Amino acid sequence: xxxxxxxxxxxxxxxxxxxxxxxxxxxxxxxxxxxxxxxxxxxxxxxxxxxxxxxxxxxxxxxxxxxxxxxxxxxxxxxxxxxxxxxxxxxxxxxxxxxxxxxxxxxxxxxxxxxxxxxxxxxxxx
Numbered sequence: 001x002x003x004x005x006x007x008x009x010x011x012x013x014x015x016x017x018x019x020x021x022x023x024x025x026x027x028x029x030x031x032x033x034x035x036x037x038x039x040x041x042x043x044x045x046x047x048x049x050x051x052x053x054x055x056x057x058x059x060x061x062x063x064x065x066x067x068x069x070x071x072x073x074x075x076x077x078x079x080x081x082x083x084x085x086x087x088x089x090x091x092x093x094x095x096x097x098x099x100x101x102x103x104x105x106x107x108x109x110x111x112x113x114x115x116x117x118x119x120x121x122x123x124x125x126x
Contacts, residue, residue, distance in 0.1 A: 007085055018051035018086050022079060026058055029078040033097050034059035036106075040091070044112045055091040055109055059100040068094075 016024075023037050036057040041050040056075065063071050071094035076083060083090060093106050 018082060019054070022054060022056065022082060022087075025078050025082075026056065026075070029074075030058055030060040030062050032058050032060045034100055040089075040109055043109065044089075051086060052088040054087060054089070055093070055106075057093040057095075057106055059095050059097055061097060063094055063096045064098075 019037050019039050023035065026032065026035055026037070034057065036055075038055040038057075039051055040053045040055055042048075044050075044053050046052050058075060062074075066074070072092045075092045075094055076090070079087065079090065091109055
């Protein structure tokens, strides 16, 4: 996602955080029994305090009888404005309450592959 400086300034000037906007939209759209919105931007080569990389865990009755890929599409649709703006990456874990009751395991996100600040090869000055 290439975000124009103008769009970024508009997002930064809002009083709410991207995380709170994501939470609000997912709460309204899915009425989840469990919701986690995790800012994973710190794991990436972005300025401190960025809100560009997120993982969401959404547990909702609305996912009953909905295919895995279609759950992701529903979440992406609900967050389409954020995905067009400040959010560069979104990891989605969308489960039914029955699936969540069976296992509340959420795998950790993989290391950044696009120039992680933790990668000495990426940060090496030549």
